[in-house]
Amino acid sequence: MPILYHHKASTASRFIRVCFGEVDFEAELVEENVWEKRPEFLKINPAGTLPVCMTDNNHALCGPHIIAEWLDESFGVFKRDRRLLAEDPFRRAEIRRLMEWFLIKFEHDVARPLVRERVLKLMMPADKGGGAPDPKMLRAGRANIRQHMKYLSWLAGSRAWLAGDRLSYADLAAAAAISMMDYLGEIDWNANPQAKDWYQRVKSRPSFRPILADRIRNLAPVSHYADLDF
Amino acid sequence: MPILYHHKASTASRFIRVCFGEVDFEAELVEENVWEKRPEFLKINPAGTLPVCMTDNNHALCGPHIIAEWLDESFGVFKRDRRLLAEDPFRRAEIRRLMEWFLIKFEHDVARPLVRERVLKLMMPADKGGGAPDPKMLRAGRANIRQHMKYLSWLAGSRAWLAGDRLSYADLAAAAAISMMDYLGEIDWNANPQAKDWYQRVKSRPSFRPILADRIRNLAPVSHYADLDF
Structure with missing residues (x-):
């Protein structure tokens, strides 16, 4: 069976897990702590990034874009109206x-x-960069999230799905990113009702269930994290 | 005619200019100073990054990957053995x-x-981040380039072209990045003969001529920059 090297707190890993779910592609999940710079892992992906899918052959x-393109070329292309990339080159763009x-x-x-300061630094030993969160980094991430939520709300409010009239990789990438921030309680849903309506639709898909079941060691999610009606 | 918003010191812009040359796709070049955050440009690409291709329709x-994929889907696919992406999904990966x-x-x-410290800070006004180069950033970039040149040499020494037996987007992306570093005299060619041999081959292609003719205001290139036999 193919292996997916991933991490629960990695947005890109969550995205690929949901993509696999959407096209019924099965892989064994192996959690990788990239900060450990495991030589065997660096041999597989010299860039040291997640996720990495090791195929049966x-x-x-290496990386979310490459896995997503490969998945579409190899499986998605046969899914017709459930395909996650469009046929038209400009809609693909x-x-x-x-x-x-x-x-x-x-x-x-x-x-x-935000993930580095609030999640990874709790897991890393001090000599690999672990320790208390840096308030300056937290402030910067939190200021940026407000701008990003505005853009997401605008997209969600002006289109059926983020990139047009069909669910696509764009929705799954965005929802993967949002899910991690929501786990941490960083999303102000009251200020962004259109984004909330869109996330509710993505979150309700069967492909999203494993993401909502994720629990990070020593860090409980916000209470509504797995609620489909939040 | 399509417009390519680019910058001479932008690696990603150089890459797309060479790709356009390889498939004989013509576009009008318009230089964009992204640090000016021109509202008209941000309307075209909210991410504010280069290059951006505005098509006839x-x-x-937005961005090098998206332009390269679109170019392949729309034109490259008809080029047979001059195609810059492979047919096989794993070779594409x-x-x-x-x-x-x-x-x-x-x-x-x-x-x-290196580009920010040595090139852009000379062009930017002080209130947009212009000024003298930061020696710490220069040291970091120069330490990293040695590692990257080793990897490039290993690739060039073990394969006919970087991603296999045919010229591909991989070579053009790498050569675009190297060309900018070479302009600045940052490459130690004596220490990397296999990378040099490979770069000589890419540099000799007609698609590369406009890159070698680039001159950045107030900053002359290293003397061998445009030499095909350096």
């Missing part, structure tokens, strides 16, 4: 733009600082 | 992995710090 697919928005820009502006 | 394609390596990881570790 021993090809390492819009889906990919929003995937990058949430997996690269949101990650850089919001998820990486 | 007014679709904005390897090409994309190396594109990301040079456009994201190399950019983060090396190109962004």
Whole structure:
């Protein structure tokens, strides 16, 4: 069976787990602590990033974009109206733009600082960067999340799904990112009702159930985390 | 005619200019100073990044990966053995992995710090971050470039082209990144003969000529910059 190296607190890993669920692709989950820089893992992915999918024929697919493109080429393309990329090149471009928005820009502006300070530093030993959260980083991440939620609300309010009239990778990437922030109680849902309505729809999909069952060691989620009606 | 918003010192912009050259796709070049945060440009690409291709039918394609995928889907796919992505999904994955390596990881570790400190800060007004280079950032970028050159040399020494037996987006992304560092005289070619041999081959392609003709205001390139036999 293929192996997915992932981490529960990694947005990109959550995204790929949901994508796998949507196309019924099964993989064995192996949690990887990237800060340990395990030589065997770096041999598989020299960039040291997550997720990585090791296929049955021993090809390492490194990173969320590459796994998502491969999944679409190999399986998604046969799914017709359940396909997560569009057929039209310009609609594909819009889906990919929003995937990058949430997996690269949101990650850089919001998820990486907040997850690092609030989750990973609790798990890392002091000599690998562990310790107390840096209030400056928390403030920066929290200021950025407000801007990102406005953009997400605007997208959710002006389109049926984020990249157009069908569920796509854009929704799954965004929801994966939001789910991690929601776990940490960082989302102000009252201020963003259109985003809330959209997240409720994504969160209700069977592919999202394993994400809602995630529990990070020593860190309970916010009380509504797994509620479909929050 | 399509418009390509780019910057001469942007690795990702150079990459797309070379890709356009390889598939004979013509676009009008418009230089964009992203630190000015021009509202008209942010309307086209809210992420504020380069390059952006505005097509004839007014679709904005944002960022190097999205433009490269669109170009392949729309034109590259008809180029047979001159196609810059492979047909096999696993070879596509390897090409994309190396594109990301040079456009994201190399950019983060090396190109962004060195270009920002040595080029952009000369152009930016003081209130947008302009000023003298930060020696700490220069040291970090220069330490990282040695590691990246080792990896590039290993790839160049063990394969005909970086991602396999054919020229691909991987070579063009890597050469675009290297060309900017070479302009600044940051590459130790004597220590990396296999990378040098590979770069000589990419540099000699007609698609690379406009890159070698680039001159950045107030900053002359290293003397061998445009030499095909350096």
